[in-house]
Amino acid sequence: MHRQYRVNGELLTVALSGFYDSIGLYQKPEKHQIDVATQWLKHVGLLAQQHTLFQQLSYGE
Numbered sequence: 001m002h003r004q005y006r007v008n009g010e011l012l013t014v015a016l017s018g019f020y021d022s023i024g025l026y027q028k029p030e031k032h033q034i035d036v037a038t039q040w041l042k043h044v045g046l047l048a049q050q051h052t053l054f055q056q057l058s059y060g061e
Contacts, residue, residue: 011057012037012050 007024015037016029041047046061
C-alpha cells in the first residue's frame with residue numbers, strides 16, 4: 001500500500017479514507033470517525049505521527 005498510495009496526505013487522512021474505501025479523503029469525516037482513526041493510530045503506536053505525510057513514513061511505520 002505504501003508504494004501504491006499516490007495521494008499526498010497525512011497519516012490520519014489515510015486512516016480516515018478507509019471509512020470511505022477510497023484513496024484520499026474526499027469528504028469531511030465525522031467526529032466519531034476521527035476518534036476511531038485516532039484510537040487505531042494510538043493502538044499501533046503511530047499517534048505521534050498522525051500529521052506526518054504518509055509518503056514520509058518508513059515502510060516499518
